[in-house]
Amino acid sequence: MTEYIDVDVRPILRAGGEPFSVIMAALDRLEPGQGLRLYATFKPVPLFAVMANKGFASSEQALDGGEWEVLFTPVAANPECARAADTNSGFDNWPEPAVQLDNRDLDPPEPMVRILAAADKLGPGETLSALLRREPVFLFPQLEKRGFHWLGGFTPDGVTYELTVRAPL
Incomplete structure (x- = not known):
């Protein structure tokens, strides 16, 4: 137990x-x-x-x-x-990101807008990676609505949030 x-x-x-x-x-x-x-x-x-x-x-x-x-x-x-x-x-078998975005210098909601626009252009099963200043909590429901999967967390320095998004298969 x-x-x-x-x-x-x-x-x-x-x-x-x-x-x-x-x-x-x-x-x-x-x-x-x-x-x-x-x-x-x-x-x-x-x-x-x-x-x-x-x-x-x-x-x-x-x-x-x-x-x-x-x-x-x-x-x-x-x-x-x-x-x-x-x-x-199935996170361990995700492909390398087809798109990489650095959104750390952008103010909300622009990081979310950029990530959603890029995600919508991904092919089935393709991924994108994004760097952000904060955890994108308002983005997650939008990704879920569109059928995307994601994996994310802060880097060891606690300053940058790394997000990987995978398009539906």
Whole structure:
């Protein structure tokens, strides 16, 4: 049975803060086989791809007031999760990006507009990569509506967000 470490980012979110670094710091403190139980004020969909890339499957549950509890379970600790992660993500076999965008010097909403325009021109299964100053949380629902998959996260320096988008097959 997986043991979970609790991370409650609701106070950070309510104060208008960005909890990504807190979540990643907690992830770094996990012992082998441990998982992360996250409490958030919204369903953290963008985080699912980041955690899948780090070897964690996710399961979420809505709480009262629109808040969420998400369990991130290490795939190696749960063979059933490993099968789900393998069939759902497929991130490890994405092709090299056909398009590369550097949006770090642009103000919102221009990065989102540029990424969506470039993504719409991708062929089936092609990818694009984009560099941004912040996590593009408003972009993710737009990509999902169009059938795109994405993977993203902050670089180790915590300054640049790297996003890869794959067109539907």
